[in-house]
Amino acid sequence: MKTMLLAACVVALLVAAGPAQAAGDAAAGKAKSEQCAVCHGDHGEGVEAPPIAGKAEAELLQAMMEYKSGKRQDAAMKEVMSKLSDQDLADLAAHYAAMK
Ligand code: HEC
Numbered sequence: 001m002k003t004m005l006l007a008a009c010v011v012a013l014l015v016a017a018g019p020a021q022a023a024g025d026a027a028a029g030k031a032k033s034e035q036c037a038v039c040h041g042d043h044g045e046g047v048e049a050p051p052i053a054g055k056a057e058a059e060l061l062q063a064m065m066e067y068k069s070g071k072r073q074d075a076a077m078k079e080v081m082s083k084l085s086d087q088d089l090a091d092l093a094a095h096y097a098a099m100k
Contacts, residue, residue, distance in 0.1 A: 023090065023094065024057065024061070024087075024089075024090030024091040024092065024093050024094030024095070025090075025091045025094060026091070026094040026095045026097075026098045027095075028091040028095075029088075029090075029091035029092040029093070029094050029095025029096070030095045032084070032088055032091060032092055032095075033092060033095055033096070035080065036052075036080070036092070039076065040052050043099060044096045044099050049076075052096045053096055053099035053100060054096075054097070054099055054100050055096065055097060056097060057093045057094055057097035058093075060092070060093040060096055060097055061089055061090060061093035064077075064081055064084075064089045064092065064093065065086075065089065067080075067081045068081035068082060068084070068089070
């Protein structure tokens with residue numbers, strides 16, 4: 001019985017801690033998204049750059065990580081991404097994923 005209780009606690013902890021750490025904060029992302037609007041539009045609809053609104057959060061985050069690391073090559077995106085932290089990227093991904 002004790003083991004069961006312990007297991008339940010561990011699971012509860014993992015559920016509580018996991019997503020809270022990894023997930024982006026859409027509200028924080030909105031505040032950081034002004035610098036993206038020049039190219040991606042006020043609503044992420046794409047102006048000079050591809051539309052990014054409403055895409056899957058994981059997909060957006062991965063794309064941004066790849067520009068940052070240089071795996072995906074684009075001078076404009078590399079420049080923007082290089083000034084942002086991984087948390088910024090997660091927040092921005094959450095923000096644009098939540099947009100329509
Ligand atoms: C100076 C213009 C410019 C700015 C500013 C800019 N981007 Fe981009 N972004 C681009 C271009 C151009 C591409 C497409 C590059 C390519 O062909 O790979 C792109 C691609 C992307 C992609 C991948 C889209 C896809 O469909 O694969 C994401 C995600 C993205 N940008 C997010 C952002 C975010 C978030 C910001 C703000 C922090 C931002 N960008 C700021 C020009 C810009």
